[in-house]
Amino acid sequence: xxxxNEDRERYQTAVTDFHTQPEPDSCFPTALKNILDELADRKxxxxxxxxISDLGDALDYVENRASASDRLAARLDxxxxxxxxxxxxMTGVGYDQLQTIIESDDRSLPLCEFHQQYFEDIGQLTDNxxxxxxxxxxxxWKHVIxxxxxxxxxxxxxxxxxxxxxxxxxxxxxxxxxxxxxxxNEWWTRPEKRWxxxxxxxxxxxxxxxxxxx
Amino acid sequence: xxxxxxxxDDAVRVQNPEALQGGHAETRLKRHLGRGVYVHDVHELxxxxxxxxxxxxxxxxxxxxxxxxxxxxxxxxRDVYTIEAENTGQGVYLIDVPDRSDVIExxxxxxxxxxxxxxxxxxxxxxxxxxxxxxxxxxxNPILQILRAARNRRGLTVSRIDDNQRSxxxxxxxxxxxxxxYIRVEDxxxxxxxxxxxxxxxxxxxxxxxxxxxxxxxxxxxxxxxDELNLSMLGHYQKYxxxxxxxxxxxxxxxxxxxxxxxxxxxxxxxxxxxxxxYLQDKLGELASVNVVEKDGDYVRSEEDIYxxxxxxxPTA
Numbered sequence: 001x002x003x004x005n006e007d008r009e010r011y012q013t014a015v016t017d018f019h020t021q022p023e024p025d026s027c028f029p030t031a032l033k034n035i036l037d038e039l040a041d042r043k044x045x046x047x048x049x050x051x052i053s054d055l056g057d058a059l060d061y062v063e064n065r066a067s068a069s070d071r072l073a074a075r076l077d078x079x080x081x082x083x084x085x086x087x088x089x090m091t092g093v094g095y096d097q098l099q100t101i102i103e104s105d106d107r108s109l110p111l112c113e114f115h116q117q118y119f120e121d122i123g124q125l126t127d128n129x130x131x132x133x134x135x136x137x138x139x140x141w142k143h144v145i146x147x148x149x150x151x152x153x154x155x156x157x158x159x160x161x162x163x164x165x166x167x168x169x170x171x172x173x174x175x176x177x178x179x180x181x182x183x184x185n186e187w188w189t190r191p192e193k194r195w196x197x198x199x200x201x202x203x204x205x206x207x208x209x210x211x212x213x214x
Numbered sequence: 215x216x217x218x219x220x221x222x223d224d225a226v227r228v229q230n231p232e233a234l235q236g237g238h239a240e241t242r243l244k245r246h247l248g249r250g251v252y253v254h255d256v257h258e259l260x261x262x263x264x265x266x267x268x269x270x271x272x273x274x275x276x277x278x279x280x281x282x283x284x285x286x287x288x289x290x291x292r293d294v295y296t297i298e299a300e301n302t303g304q305g306v307y308l309i310d311v312p313d314r315s316d317v318i319e320x321x322x323x324x325x326x327x328x329x330x331x332x333x334x335x336x337x338x339x340x341x342x343x344x345x346x347x348x349x350x351x352x353x354x355n356p357i358l359q360i361l362r363a364a365r366n367r368r369g370l371t372v373s374r375i376d377d378n379q380r381s382x383x384x385x386x387x388x389x390x391x392x393x394x395x396y397i398r399v400e401d402x403x404x405x406x407x408x409x410x411x412x413x414x415x416x417x418x419x420x421x422x423x424x425x426x427x428x429x430x431x432x433x434x435x436x437x438x439x440x441d442e443l444n445l446s447m448l449g450h451y452q453k454y455x456x457x458x459x460x461x462x463x464x465x466x467x468x469x470x471x472x473x474x475x476x477x478x479x480x481x482x483x484x485x486x487x488x489x490x491x492x493y494l495q496d497k498l499g500e501l502a503s504v505n506v507v508e509k510d511g512d513y514v515r516s517e518e519d520i521y522x523x524x525x526x527x528x529p530t531a
Contacts, residue, residue, distance in 0.1 A: 024273040024286060025250065062248075064272050065318050070245035119288075130283060132276075132465070134290035135531035139252045139271020140236055141288060142244065165277070165284040191241050 003156050003178060007149045011156055011176045014038055014109070014148070019052060020163050025066045027144040027160050029055040031111050032076075035146065039085075039108040039199060047083035054079070072197065080199065089197035095181070099150045101198050108199035112157075113142040115190040125179060128162045140191070147184075148176070155184040225308040228299060231256050231264055239309060243268070247317050254292050264299040264307050267292070269531075270321045276461055280471035280513055287465055291328070292531045295320035328529055329484060332460060334436060335527025336452035339520045341432045343504040344451045345425050353447040357387050357431065358424050364397040364406045365423065371402040383443050390443065394434050396427065454497040455506050457481040458514050459524045466530070468521045471513045474498070 017037065021030035033052045040048035058075045059067035068075070076087045085108075093101075093110075101110045116138035119131035131138065149156040156178045188194050226239045234240060235253045244251055247268075254269035269292045276287040295317045299307040344350050363370035375384050388404065391397045395407045410427070418426055432439060432448065440449040457480040462470045472480075474491050477498070482488050495512075502509035505517050 024275055028249070060314060062318060065270075065321060066248035066250045066272070068246055068248060068314060070242075128284065130285050131273075132285055132287045134271060134288045136252065136254060136269055136271065136290035136292065138288045139250055139269060139290050140240065140244075141271050141273065142249045161286060164275070165286075191236055191238070 003149050003151055003154055007156060008176060011148045011158070015158050015163070015176070017041075018158065018160075018163065021160050022052060023063055024161070024164060025064060026052065026056065026061060028067050028069060028111075029059050029061050030160060031144045031146060032059075035108040035111060035199070042105070045083050045085075048080070048085065050079060077202075081202070084202055085199045086202040087197065088200050089195065091192050091195045093194045093196040095150055098147060098194075098196060101196070102148060102150070106201060109146055109148070110196045110198040111144050112147055112188055112194075112196050113144055113192070114187040115142070116140050117190070118143055118187040121183065121187070122159075125183075126162070126177065129165045131161075145177075150181070153181055154178050155181055157184075223311075225300075225310050228264075228307045228309060229305060231258075231299075231307065234266065243309075243311060246311050247314050251294075251317060252290075259298070262301040262303075264301070266297040266299055266309065268295040268297065268317065268320075270294050270317075270324075274464065276465040276467075276470075278467070278471050279473040279476055285465065289464055290531050291321060291324045294324045329460075332456055332463070332524065332528045333449075333452060335524050336456045336459060337436050337440075337448065338433055338527065339523035340452055340455055340501075340506045341448075342425055342429050343506045343520075344501075345428065346504050347451070347500055350447045350451070353445055354428055356384050357391070358428055360384075360387055360391060360404065361396060361410070361427050361431075362423070364391075364404050365410055367405060370404045372399055372404065373402055375404075383445075386443055390435055390438060391431070394431065396431065451497070451501060451506070453481070453485060454494065455501050455520075457484060458498070458507055459516065459521065460484060462516050462521060463525045463528050464530060466525075468516050468518055471510075471515045473512050474514070477514060 018034040019030055019037075021027055029052050032055050033050065036048050036050060036055075040046060055061075056067060058079060059069065060075075061067035072087050072089055080086055098110060098112075101107050119133070119138050119141075123130060143159075143161075145157045145159050147155055147157040156176055159177050162177070226242045228234060228237075228239045230237075234256050240253050243253070248270070250271040252269050252271060253266055255267040257265055259265050269290055271288045271290045273286050274289050275285075277283055277285050295312060297309055297312060299309045301307055345354075360370070360375075362368075372385075372388060375388060388397070388399070392399060392407065395409045397407045397410070398405050409430070436448070439445050454477075457477045458472055460480050461472060461476070462468065474494050478489055478491055478494055481494070498507060498509055498514055501507050502514075506520055508515050508517055
């Protein structure tokens with residue numbers, strides 16, 4: 001199984017509509033906005049559309065102080081309720097599970113968090129941007145990325161900093177980060193073991209449907 | 215596929231203090247406090263508890279506007295907040311997760327401290343340069359007149375200054391110069407103070423005297439002069455050069471080129487006010503004329519000696 005031109009095309013199509021993060025520290029609310037928009041388009045569900053600033057409020061985003069990422073159900077489910085969706089996240093996600101989430105029509109695209117080692121390694125993988133450490137390194141910043149495709153040997157994903165520094169129209173297909181699964185694994189496994197977040201139809205909704213309430 | 219997660223009200227349990235940095239407890243703190251927060255230092259207190267000092271990292275676009283090198287620099291600030299982890303005596307420490315707003319307040323304060331230091335070291339680095347700008351000279355002239363009168367023992371008296379005040383601050387200048395030891399007042403007459411007496415005044419020309427001693431006064435009394443004596447021109451120019459040097463020093467790159475729009479963004483971030491680009495062009499042009507910055511069309515970069523002085527005086531964490 002290889003990453004096909006079709007996969008790349010899907011990546012390009014989705015990513016071209018992705019919003020650029022307004023600030024270098026707003027990766028999380030912006031990534032959420034992007035997976036929500038992609039889902040809203042796919043499901044034709046306008047109630048899933050929120051502005052980056054609405055999502056930032058829900059995540060207690062403060063400029064240059066990033067956002068919180070605990071109690072995610074309490075923070076986000078009230079926004080998703082009306083559309084019948086809810087947020088899910090867990091650690092220990094397997095690669096086949098991640099692939100299932102990516103391919104499932106009933107789930108949003110997932111978000112993953114990378115270990116700061118990513119910033120040390122990325123210079124060898126792309127010259128689209130250069131992370132430089134401060135006096136205390138990268139402060140173990142957890143970078144949020146959106147994976148699009150996994151196969152036996154590589155992972156294709158969206159790194160929002162590339163879009164932050166470049167107009168996406170000027171990025172050719174190399175703009176899609178396509179890295180060996182071994183490297184991806186190293187970044188994704190620390191400090192929390194393979195944490196991912198995605199949206200699913202809410203259980204309530206599923207139950208209501210099952211009991212014919214709707 | 216759902217996990218339950220700890221509430222911020224639950225204390226974080228830590229068994230191995232050495233594993234705090236980059237470990238599970240730090241992850242809990244990051245989730246609640248922001249992904250930039252990190253454990254900077256841990257040490258044991260005499261009561262057996264642990265003192266956990268937090269830092270904060272914030273990514274900043276510090277690209278060279280001319281080379282387009284797309285640099286994302288992680289600005290780290292140390293000692294933004296301290297937590298005391300309770301030793302339960304059973305090989306377990308308990309950390310209460312602080313409020314996010316309290317930690318943000320700590321980061322704000324630390325950042326403000328650094329900005330103050332930038333402002334001060336900027337003022338010190340550029341003073342002797344901006345002294346040549348007419349607006350600065352005009353405003354500092356009363357101080358210079360008092361210094362010169364003292365140097366030459368012209369018989370200037372405090373009551374004459376009172377009668378003849380050209381600025382409502384003149385009397386305050388006398389007080390400040392007296393406090394710093396540049397002048398003394400005897401029988402109402404203004405005479406040279408220790409600092410003027412100890413210097414070999416003959417070695418300074420008329421112009422050099424002003425530059426040397428006013429520079430001196432500014433270094434000693436910068437905060438008083440700026441905040442209490444309303445000499446706004448002194449706080450004026452380093453705001454503009456600071457909006458450039460802020461990034462150069464944080465990036466640690468003396469030959470960093472920034473464009474006017476980036477400097478306008480920095481000015482707004484530092485002083486909460488948006489300046490028109492033509493106005494900024496003008497100010498930076500003035501500063502370039504006295505070698506505080508180097509300017510090439512829309513681009514600005516450091517003068518090496520100024521950069522070194524500002525970098526020395528501004529902490530980067």
